[in-house]
Amino acid sequence: MPFLDILQLSLRNLREAKLRATLTTMGVIVGVAVIVTMVSFGLGLQRNTVERFKALDLFNELTVYGQSVANLAMSRSGGNQNTNRVDENGRRQRPLLPNSKPATRILDEAAVAEIETIPGVVYVEPVIVFTPFVRSNGRVFTELVAGASVPNESSRFKEFAAGSMISSSDAAEVVVTEQWTQSFGYEKPADALGKTLEFLAPPEKKKDEREEEKDSGASFFGIPLDEEESGEDAGKDALVARSFRIVGVLKEQKGQQGGGFRGLTANASIFVSLKAARDWTTEYRNPMTEVALELARSQGAIDEKQAEGFVSATVRVTDPVVLTNVRTRLTELGFQSFSIMDQLEQLRTVFLIINATLGLLGGISLLVASFGIANTMIMSILERTREIGIMKAIGAEDGEIRLIFFVEAAVIGFVGGVIGVLTAWGIDGLSNRLAYRYILKPQNASYVDFFYIPSYLWLGAIAFAVLVSIIAALYPASRAARIDPVKALRHD
Amino acid sequence: MSTQVEHSNLHPSALSSHPLIGAREVAKIYRMGQTEVAALDHVSMGVDEGEFVAIQGTSGSGKSTLLNLLGGLDRPTSGEVIFDGRSLAPFSKKEMARYRRRSVGMIFQGFNLIMTMTAVENVRLALAFGGLRGRERDARAEELLARVGLEGRLDHRPAELSGGEQQRVSIARALANRPRVLLADEPTGNLDSTRAHEILGLLRAMVDRDRLTVIMVTHDQELAASFADRIIFMKDGKIIERNAEVRSN
Numbered sequence A: 001m002p003f004l005d006i007l008q009l010s011l012r013n014l015r016e017a018k019l020r021a022t023l024t025t026m027g028v029i030v031g032v033a034v035i036v037t038m039v040s041f042g043l044g045l046q047r048n049t050v051e052r053f054k055a056l057d058l059f060n061e062l063t064v065y066g067q068s069v070a071n072l073a074m075s076r077s078g079g080n081q082n083t084n085r086v087d088e089n090g091r092r093q094r095p096l097l098p099n100s101k102p103a104t105r106i107l108d109e110a111a112v113a114e115i116e117t118i119p120g121v122v123y124v125e126p127v128i129v130f131t132p133f134v135r136s137n138g139r140v141f142t143e144l145v146a147g148a149s150v151p152n153e154s155s156r157f158k159e160f161a162a163g164s165m166i167s168s169s170d171a172a173e174v175v176v177t178e179q180w181t182q183s184f185g186y187e188k189p190a191d192a193l194g195k196t197l198e199f200l201a202p203p204e205k206k207k208d209e210r211e212e213e214k215d216s217g218a219s220f221f222g223i224p225l226d227e228e229e230s231g232e233d234a235g236k237d238a239l240v241a242r243s244f245r246i247v248g249v250l251k252e253q254k255g256q257q258g259g260g261f262r263g264l265t266a267n268a269s270i271f272v273s274l275k276a277a278r279d280w281t282t283e284y285r286n287p288m289t290e291v292a293l294e295l296a297r298s299q300g301a302i303d304e305k306q307a308e309g310f311v312s313a314t315v316r317v318t319d320p321v322v323l324t325n326v327r328t329r330l331t332e333l334g335f336q337s338f339s340i341m342d343q344l345e346q347l348r349t350v351f352l353i354i355n356a357t358l359g360l361l362g363g364i365s366l367l368v369a370s371f372g373i374a375n376t377m378i379m380s381i382l383e384r385t386r387e388i389g390i391m392k393a394i395g396a397e398d399g400e401i402r403l404i405f406f407v408e409a410a411v412i413g414f415v416g417g418v419i420g421v422l423t424a425w426g427i428d429g430l431s432n433r434l435a436y437r438y439i440l441k442p443q444n445a446s447y448v449d450f451f452y453i454p455s456y457l458w459l460g461a462i463a464f465a466v467l468v469s470i471i472a473a474l475y476p477a478s479r480a481a482r483i484d485p486v487k488a489l490r491h492d
Numbered sequence B: 001m002s003t004q005v006e007h008s009n010l011h012p013s014a015l016s017s018h019p020l021i022g023a024r025e026v027a028k029i030y031r032m033g034q035t036e037v038a039a040l041d042h043v044s045m046g047v048d049e050g051e052f053v054a055i056q057g058t059s060g061s062g063k064s065t066l067l068n069l070l071g072g073l074d075r076p077t078s079g080e081v082i083f084d085g086r087s088l089a090p091f092s093k094k095e096m097a098r099y100r101r102r103s104v105g106m107i108f109q110g111f112n113l114i115m116t117m118t119a120v121e122n123v124r125l126a127l128a129f130g131g132l133r134g135r136e137r138d139a140r141a142e143e144l145l146a147r148v149g150l151e152g153r154l155d156h157r158p159a160e161l162s163g164g165e166q167q168r169v170s171i172a173r174a175l176a177n178r179p180r181v182l183l184a185d186e187p188t189g190n191l192d193s194t195r196a197h198e199i200l201g202l203l204r205a206m207v208d209r210d211r212l213t214v215i216m217v218t219h220d221q222e223l224a225a226s227f228a229d230r231i232i233f234m235k236d237g238k239i240i241e242r243n244a245e246v247r248s249n
Ligand SMILES: Nc1ncnc2c1ncn2[C@@H]1O[C@H](COP(=O)(O)OP(=O)(O)OP(=O)(O)O)[C@@H](O)[C@H]1O
Pocket: B030, B031, B032, B037, B038, B039, B057, B058, B059, B060, B061, B062, B063, B064, B065, B066
């Protein structure tokens, strides 16, 4: 018998017992709705958490570390590799990197270019940080300045309180943070726009550079560098070394305490173009770096022409998915890398457990529904014994009888599944709206979608409902197939 | 009718050693707790192609049991049912279903139509199990119902039909997949004499015209005598008289 005829027979049987079929389907609807609502809540929680991290570029950025010259020099002269190196400000030079081999290559321009060719890498932004004396609006403080690639697609430069991003890498322009405008006495962020910002350096000794770059780890986990020096004596007789125009004020991230970092790069308060940053650091070299470079050269660790390279660089990838591949490649190339992804594996496990628990609760309600299906099937078989006998007498095979009941159950499962998914969708929408109206809005918070129904969830829920229904029909269907036509047809 | 006479003249049981359908030493024993009921006690019989045979006997003599075995609805405890020279004994369940679908058609006293389906749907169902589909199936269902004189009752449900009409629907259904044998268990038991004659006349005509083979269980001596070629008498699960030639007129 063609399957279409089987389907027709099944649908007819369901139509003949409309009320019963409807009630049975209700059971499935409730089960599926509970599963989908529960799991979509778990997934929504997970998504909202992960999105938060994603918005901070923690998933599409990683930090790559090269071998430092200081390290090279010290290792050659018998220095302990494992000494906790401390820079002149007393901060630890780099974070502990578990499960990561120390870098064996210097992160110089050539290396940056090579990393840029790794598939999935959008750009590599060497971390260049320095703390010059900065003068603007008549005040002078030392500030942490960082170089940024221009243009820049990092979320760090997405939102401006006023103005916009540095227009080109050659422009003498800076972007500052909202906090910076406050410490420099600008009333509103917009007041700083177009104003001049100067880096100061001693006139007699041009090569006195305050500080070579800090590595990102320190500034990112450490305290932001705005130890202010009292404006009165500092910078009085200083000469202006560089002058910039303030073109943008970065918006402070809402809900993020402590100034808030974005991505893996340093928490600077002033950003210049990468080129400008590089120019500054070449001109005002850090004497300590000079020493380390000389040591390394004299010991033959690096050759005469080789520069010390960057301590670290931020690598932006196209997609979090390629992160692992890029990191593997970096290790092969001899660099050390760090990504927040490692820390998030734990979080994923937690969500897996939460979602499994929620799914299980829903699964129990579907299990209850499956007993309903089995009961309905058995009832209808008792009612239709004669009919089944007739079908067998006119040549129906056992398999065909069984299939009729399976299809009936599958239809109940499918219809229940679809309506259940729609119900869950409705419940989710309603809950979001109620939560917004009565919880979020009174607190001036913005709308949040607490639920997430990915296609695999609703497709899976429907498939699961069909599967459970068919399993529930296993016994009734085989019982129907076993009906003895002689007994079924005996007239009363 | 001349055809009937003609047919009786070349009565096959005398000529042929190869009946179309038959039983060889068939026994059917029902076990009820401790006691055993022998519904059939080593019955052997055969019916030739184009023959109309009536089975008569007292209540409980095993007539229905024999018919169900011949129709492949059940299997004998021992012995074998033979159709077209082949034993049904080695048939699998699937082959038995195919046998019921293709080789034999059955009609019953209670008609056994599906009450929720119309006349044409009942016939179509049998055609569907036979593997026919689409327009071909619809056309054949209507043709079958026309053959039993029900072209005006296609969309009536059994409850909207008279007993005689219901039995005609079940005949149309039984003949759906062109079986060679029609097995009828008291087909006129629920009908008055006039309707009974109509139904049996219809079957007789099919025997004569299409060489259909009919085995009919009946209580009615008069009906058996006027429509069957031969009557088999049963008692206590045994055949007591097998060659009662009734239609030699
Ligand atoms: N399923 C069964 N279980 C037990 N005994 C049965 C069963 N079916 C039939 N019998 C017994 O087998 C015997 C023959 O039954 P069968 O139905 O063949 O008789 P019958 O000749 O058709 O009778 P009737 O003229 O009343 O229809 C009876 O004694 C009956 O009680």
